[in-house]
Amino acid sequence: MDAGYESSAEEVARLRDCLNDLASIMALPALSSGSEPGQIVSTLTDALLGMLRLAFVCVRLNDSAGGPTIETMRIGDTLGGTARSDVSFASARLGLGGELGIVVAGSWRLDFPTRTERLLLDVSANQAAIGLQHARLGSEQKRIMDTIPGLVAMLTPAGEVDVVNHELVEYCGQGLEAMKHWGTNGTVHADDLPRVGQVFTQAIASGTPYDFEARVRRFDGVYRWCQIRGLPHRDTSEHIARWFVLLTDIDDRKRAEEALSRARSELAHVSRATTLSALTASIAHEVNQPLSGIITNASTCLRMLAADPPDIDGARLTAKRTIRDGNRASDVIARLRELFIKKEFTLEPLDLNEAARDVISLSSNDLQRNRVILQVELADGLPFVTGDRVQLQQVILNLLRNASDAMVDVHDRPRQLLIKTEREDGQRVRLAVRDAGVGFAPRSMDSLFDAFYTTKSGGMGIGLFVSRSIIEKHDGRLWAQPNDGPGATFFLSIPCASEIVAGAAPAVRHS
Amino acid sequence: MIGARSLVSVVDDDESVRESLPDLIRQFGFAAQAFSSAEAFLASDVLNQTSCLLLDIAMPGMSGTELQEELLRRRYAIPIVFVTATGDRTVRPRVIGQGAVECLFKPFSETALLDAITAALRTR
Numbered sequence: 001m002d003a004g005y006e007s008s009a010e011e012v013a014r015l016r017d018c019l020n021d022l023a024s025i026m027a028l029p030a031l032s033s034g035s036e037p038g039q040i041v042s043t044l045t046d047a048l049l050g051m052l053r054l055a056f057v058c059v060r061l062n063d064s065a066g067g068p069t070i071e072t073m074r075i076g077d078t079l080g081g082t083a084r085s086d087v088s089f090a091s092a093r094l095g096l097g098g099e100l101g102i103v104v105a106g107s108w109r110l111d112f113p114t115r116t117e118r119l120l121l122d123v124s125a126n127q128a129a130i131g132l133q134h135a136r137l138g139s140e141q142k143r144i145m146d147t148i149p150g151l152v153a154m155l156t157p158a159g160e161v162d163v164v165n166h167e168l169v170e171y172c173g174q175g176l177e178a179m180k181h182w183g184t185n186g187t188v189h190a191d192d193l194p195r196v197g198q199v200f201t202q203a204i205a206s207g208t209p210y211d212f213e214a215r216v217r218r219f220d221g222v223y224r225w226c227q228i229r230g231l232p233h234r235d236t237s238e239h240i241a242r243w244f245v246l247l248t249d250i251d252d253r254k255r256a257e258e259a260l261s262r263a264r265s266e267l268a269h270v271s272r273a274t275t276l277s278a279l280t281a282s283i284a285h286e287v288n289q290p291l292s293g294i295i296t297n298a299s300t301c302l303r304m305l306a307a308d309p310p311d312i313d314g315a316r317l318t319a320k321r322t323i324r325d326g327n328r329a330s331d332v333i334a335r336l337r338e339l340f341i342k343k344e345f346t347l348e349p350l351d352l353n354e355a356a357r358d359v360i361s362l363s364s365n366d367l368q369r370n371r372v373i374l375q376v377e378l379a380d381g382l383p384f385v386t387g388d389r390v391q392l393q394q395v396i397l398n399l400l401r402n403a404s405d406a407m408v409d410v411h412d413r414p415r416q417l418l419i420k421t422e423r424e425d426g427q428r429v430r431l432a433v434r435d436a437g438v439g440f441a442p443r444s445m446d447s448l449f450d451a452f453y454t455t456k457s458g459g460m461g462i463g464l465f466v467s468r469s470i471i472e473k474h475d476g477r478l479w480a481q482p483n484d485g486p487g488a489t490f491f492l493s494i495p496c497a498s499e500i501v502a503g504a505a506p507a508v509r510h511s
Numbered sequence: 512m513i514g515a516r517s518l519v520s521v522v523d524d525d526e527s528v529r530e531s532l533p534d535l536i537r538q539f540g541f542a543a544q545a546f547s548s549a550e551a552f553l554a555s556d557v558l559n560q561t562s563c564l565l566l567d568i569a570m571p572g573m574s575g576t577e578l579q580e581e582l583l584r585r586r587y588a589i590p591i592v593f594v595t596a597t598g599d600r601t602v603r604p605r606v607i608g609q610g611a612v613e614c615l616f617k618p619f620s621e622t623a624l625l626d627a628i629t630a631a632l633r634t635r
Contacts, residue, residue: 284598285569289525292596292617296531299621303538314534321531328527369569 018116021051025124037061037070037135044103044128045074051124052117054105055087061094061101061132069101088112092125100132138163151247153179155230157240159204168247173219189215189223196228207232207240213254216247224251285365286332293325349384349497352392352429353421359396360419363404370404370415377420383496385429387474392494395467395478399433399490402464406437406487413486427496428476434489439482448480467492517562517632521545522552522578523594524570532565532594539625549573553581561589563612563631568595568602579609590631594619 028043035043041059048057054076061070087106090113094100103125107113113121145152145165154163161180169175172187182188188196192214203210210230215223227248235241301318304311360376367374385392400419407415418434440448449468464478471478476494483489519541521532526547533543541563546552550573552564564582568575579591593606593614603614612634613627 285596288596288598288617290527292619293527293531295618295620296528296535296624300531300535300538303535318531318534321527325527365569368571369574371571 014116018120021120022123025051025120025127028127035131035135037132040128040131040135041070041072044124045072048103048105048121048124049074049076051120052105052107052113055108056106058104058106059094059101062099086110090118090121092121094125094129094132100129100136103128151226151249153245153247155243155245157204157242159200159243162242171218171247171249172216187217189217191215203230203232203243213250216249218249224249225254226250283332286362287329290325290329290332294322294329297322297325346388347386348389349386350389350392351382352385352431352494353378353382355389355393356396356419356421356431359393359400363397363400367400367404367417370408372404372407372415372417375416375418377418379420379422382421382423382429383427385474385494386497387494388470391470392474395470395492396431396433398464398467399492402490403433403435403437403487406435406439408437410437410486424493428493429496430491430493432489432491434483434487436483436485436487439486439488440480441482449478516540516542518542518544518557518560519563519565519628520552520557520561521565522547522549522570522575523565523567524548525567525596528567528594535621535624536565536628539628541628549575549578549581552578558582558587558589562635563628564589564591565594565628566591568593568606569597576606576609579606579611583610588635590634592627592631 025047028047041061045057045059048054056073056075059072061072063069087108088110089104089106091102091104093102103121105113105121107117141154142163142165145154145163146167148165149167150165151168151171152165153161153168156162161176161182164176164179168179172179174185174187178185179187183193183197195212196214199210199212202208209232211227213225213227216226216228217223227250228245229248230243230245232240233242233244297318301315301322304315304318356378357376360374364374396419400417403417404415407417413436416436418432420432420434422430422432424430449464468478471492471494474494476492478490478492480488480490519533519536521529521536521543523529523532523545524547529545529547533545536543544555544557546555548570549566552558553573566575566578573581575593575595582589582591591606591611593602593611594617595602595614596617598616600616603616606614612631615623615627
């Protein structure tokens with residue numbers, strides 16, 4: 001060793017150079033983190049060639065994922081024309097066990113490597129190894145993210161997009177660089193942007209997870225509703241190292257939910273409105289008729305009494321008529337009360353004939369107005385069924401109205417409507433409503449009972465849908481058949497109550 | 512009073528109306544006759560004598576509005592006062608637009624009835 005003979009000034013100068021070199025190695029940004037392996041290698045080779053005035057430097061990188069090894073060789077410009085054949089080598093492992101690769105440096109100088117050079121080589125190799133380790137972790141992370149069957153992004157603690165997985169790139173139709181400008185490039189719908197910004201700012205400030213919905217632009221330019229969930233990932237010192245963000249396209253679900261809630265509210269509205277509006281029209285008619293009689297008769301009565309001489313007999317007659325009309329009005333109210341008094345779904349044994357008769361009398365006015373000739377064939381001695389009276393009557397009313405509506409445009413034949421009850425095999429009772437209307441094509445048989453399926457221009461297509469669900473609640477069946485002639489027949493079939501026969505049983509309800 | 516014995520015809524399928532309305536009309540001082548359907552009225556011999564027609568709208572067979580059209584077609588200029596039990600108020604402007612004098616919704620007061628009949632008779 002010649003170190004002992006060097007002057008202390010030289011020693012100090014060399015030490016200073018060495019420290020400078022070390023400092024610059026540590027400061028090389030490409031060696032720290034966040035860089036590609038290729039970049040790290042080229043930074044490493046550049047630094048070594050310059051600092052150590054090498055003849056050449058070789059780097060071999062092993063690919064962790066089992067891919068090809070990458071070998072890089074750089075030749076220094078210090079040959080200077082001197083054709084020397086003897087070269088001194090020094091090598092350093094990348095990674096503790098050399099698992100990342102190896103660096104081999106060659107110098108024309110026979111004293112290569114000096115202790116300082118050895119130190120610089122090792123420190124450089126260590127720095128590069130750290131960088132490579134980071135890069136490898138990063139690419140491993142990206143690889144894992146790419147295998148996640150979902151739209152995933154990784155954000156810096158400050159909320160900038162750092163990594164996006166393959167699926168997210170495909171979904172948005174833009175790469176990482178474009179995605180970094182999501183706040184300004186229309187990736188998020190303009191209407192949602194302020195809210196998204198607010199959520200992000202809050203989450204970053206508080207470090208709490210977020211979960212919200214916003215419209216995100218898909219590759220085809222269509223904005224779709226996405227659920228956006230973010231979770232902070234903390235390092236060992238509890239600082240947020242990054243945010244993981246998962247996007248889920250919920251547009252179809254959202255639309256389905258909207259359609260469902262629309263259907264629900266329409267359903268609720270319909271079972272109230274259409275049935276009720278039909279009923280209230282009948283109620284108005286049924287009640288106004290006797291009220292009108294009462295007022296007319298009372299007016300006549302007063303006039304007869306005021307005459308000179310008073311017409312006592314006439315007055316007595318009209319007063320009697322007034323009482324009769326009053327009773328008639330009160331009968332109507334009593335009948336209606338029975339229809340409406342039960343709001344809950346309550347099962348009770350009931351006579352389907354009687355339920356049908358009530359509905360018929362309520363709709364007779366409508367049927368008459370539509371020129372419908374109603375034929376009623378209610379079987380004698382029909383067993384009781386178990387059911388909710390009001391709901392079953394709604395179904396029957398719906399079937400009658402449908403039948404009547406189906407015949408509105410019939411002019412070339414009688415508008416005949418048959419309502420019929422009969423006992424079925426297997427302890428069931430069947431009610432049929434047969435019309436001579438427009439009918440339906442056999443192929444639409446299945447859609448008849450779907451919500452929103454309608455053949456009526458003003459209809460919403462919900463009556464049969466509701467009716468079927470009511471009948472199914474009664475363990476029954478509701479179905480339709482095209483007639484041999486014009487029109488269609490709708491059937492409902494429900495189980496009998498156990499062993500009670502109408503007329504034979506004690507009166508379950510008063511009439 | 513205009514034409515003290517003017518004939519007011521009532522066409523209504525409701526029996527209690529046919530029973531009560533003519534009595535009140537007679538109390539007003541008019542003559543009155545009732546028919547249970549549009550067809551029965553058309554077949555009667557009072558078309559020429561009728562000064563005012565009290566007409567129900569919803570009836571089996573020919574409806575009130577169809578009778579109105581039929582009378583126009585046959586060139587009978589009988590003033591019509593419609594009388595209906597429906598709650599649907601939109602029928603009023605419709606039938607008045609088609610030439611009816613008035614449309615009364617049951618139940619109506621005797622004043623409303625008398626006013627309507629008087630207005631109908633005045634158009635003749």
